Amino acid sequence: MSTSVLVINCGSSSIKYALVSEHRENRIFGLAENLGSAEARIKGITTGGAALELSIPHANHEKALETILERLSHHHPQAIGHRVVHGGTLTKAERLTPEIIERIRAATPLAPLHNPAHLVGIDATMRLFPELPQVAVFDTAFHQTMPAHAYRYALPKFLYTEHNVRRYGFHGTSHAYVSERGSALAGSLKQGGWLTAHLGNGSSTCAIWNGQSVDTSMGLTPLEGVVMGTRSGDVDPSIHSFLASNLGWDLYKIDKMLNNQSGLLGLSDLSNDMRTLIEASEQGNEDAAIAIEVFCYRLAKSLAALSCGLPRIDGLFFTGGIGENSAYIREKTLSYLPHFGFHLSQEQNNQLERGTEGRIDTGLGPQIWVIPTDEEGRIAKETVSVVESEVKQAAVKKSDFESAMV
Numbered sequence: 498m499s500t501s502v503l504v505i506n507c508g509s510s511s512i513k514y515a516l517v518s519e520h521r522e523n524r525i526f527g528l529a530e531n532l533g534s535a536e537a538r539i540k541g542i543t544t545g546g547a548a549l550e551l552s553i554p555h556a557n558h559e560k561a562l563e564t565i566l567e568r569l570s571h572h573h574p575q576a577i578g579h580r581v582v583h584g585g586t587l588t589k590a591e592r593l594t595p596e597i598i599e600r601i602r603a604a605t606p607l608a609p610l611h612n613p614a615h616l617v618g619i620d621a622t623m624r625l626f627p628e629l630p631q632v633a634v635f636d637t638a639f640h641q642t643m644p645a646h647a648y649r650y651a652l653p654k655f656l657y658t659e660h661n662v663r664r665y666g667f668h669g670t671s672h673a674y675v676s677e678r679g680s681a682l683a684g685s686l687k688q689g690g691w692l693t694a695h696l697g698n699g700s701s702t703c704a705i706w707n708g709q710s711v712d713t714s715m716g717l718t719p720l721e722g723v724v725m726g727t728r729s730g731d732v733d734p735s736i737h738s739f740l741a742s743n744l745g746w747d748l749y750k751i752d753k754m755l756n757n758q759s760g761l762l763g764l765s766d767l768s769n770d771m772r773t774l775i776e777a778s779e780q781g782n783e784d785a786a787i788a789i790e791v792f793c794y795r796l797a798k799s800l801a802a803l804s805c806g807l808p809r810i811d812g813l814f815f816t817g818g819i820g821e822n823s824a825y826i827r828e829k830t831l832s833y834l835p836h837f838g839f840h841l842s843q844e845q846n847n848q849l850e851r852g853t854e855g856r857i858d859t860g861l862g863p864q865i866w867v868i869p870t871d872e873e874g875r876i877a878k879e880t881v882s883v884v885e886s887e888v889k890q891a892a893v894k895k896s897d898f899e900s901a902m903v
Contacts, residue, residue: 584635
């Protein structure tokens with residue numbers, strides 16, 4: 498990648514950023530956090546791998562972006578790529594135009610916590626850098642290849658046709674990157690059937706056939722699916738009426754519980770951090786042990802269910818903070834899938850250096866890989882693709898015009 502791309506991911510009170518070029522080891526990246534408060538700061542890695550920590554008291558998104566871009570200006574980014582959680586029915590990365598921005602805004606009811614923050618970042622960078630091409634890369638876009646039988650809910654049709662209630666899926670940039678990188682390492686780039694497990698504080702699984710998503714665990718929102726750090730994953734939908742009728746809880750309290758107080762944290766009553774839970778489990782904490790067991794069982798159950806979308810299973814890719822770094826979780830999850838023919842090499846699994854890619858099966862049955870994700874790299878790649886495509890189209894139009902004038 499010869500083009501330098503600034504990747505922006507705006508949250509409600511934070512901004513993740515990365516300056517992506519062809520050399521990943523030289524990447525500049527960081528996080529502006531606690532925005533709007535006296536504790537607002539930027540921390541990360543700057544030129545030469547040096548640590549950065551900069552106080553920006555009471556800075557809002559625009560001020561933080563101004564500071565970030567000022568520090569990066571001498572690196573001359575040639576485009577800006579924005580991570581956008583929900584693109585509705587948009588199927589690919591798009592150059593930011595008033596129409597695309599309006600479609601992101603229209604998808605806000607589907608991602609009320611995420612899209613408004615993305616729009617703040619987009620608005621700020623469009624005003625600060627109107628001369629730079631800017632592209633939105635959507636978490637949901639990779640999953641737009643799912644067939645109707647995978648994305649439709651068994652609900653009244655008008656909810657789908659009039660209100661867009663359907664399964665969208667998330668973590669698309671990660672599943673896309675990991676499946677492409679992993680299948681290339683396996684010698685079958687974008688060919689065959691693969692399962693991916695993105696495991697972190699937010700977790701999801703995906704079934705991919707010939708490079709395209711055919712099913713995934715998350716749905717209308719990132720709450721559906723497997724057990725996560727603080728999110729419940731799948732629960733009986735009637736839990737809302739049960740809690741309202743018996744405990745007097747309103748929708749806000751129920752949603753907050755399911756999104757922020759459940760998952761590993763809720764099960765263990767201790768932490769949403771898998772490292773903390775494994776350590777506590779080893780010391781005899783039964784709640785931590787059951788949280789880990791539920792996490793791995795539900796993960797295996799999800800992978801087994803998604804396999805229905807694949808004509809065959811060529812292998813499984815683990816990624817995300819937990820997937821990349823916890824040999825224990827990988828082994829425990831696979832112990833629930835003996836009938837799938839996976840043969841984990843305990844030696845390779847345990848000896849794989851944390852955060853590195855590698856194959857961890859014995860050579861028998863479907864392949865098992867650990868592939869560190871690179872969502873920023875994927876967003877940058879898609880941004881460059883959109884910009885280069887526009888340049889080519891403009892050149893063709895110019896050539897056609899000049900030919901017509903001859």
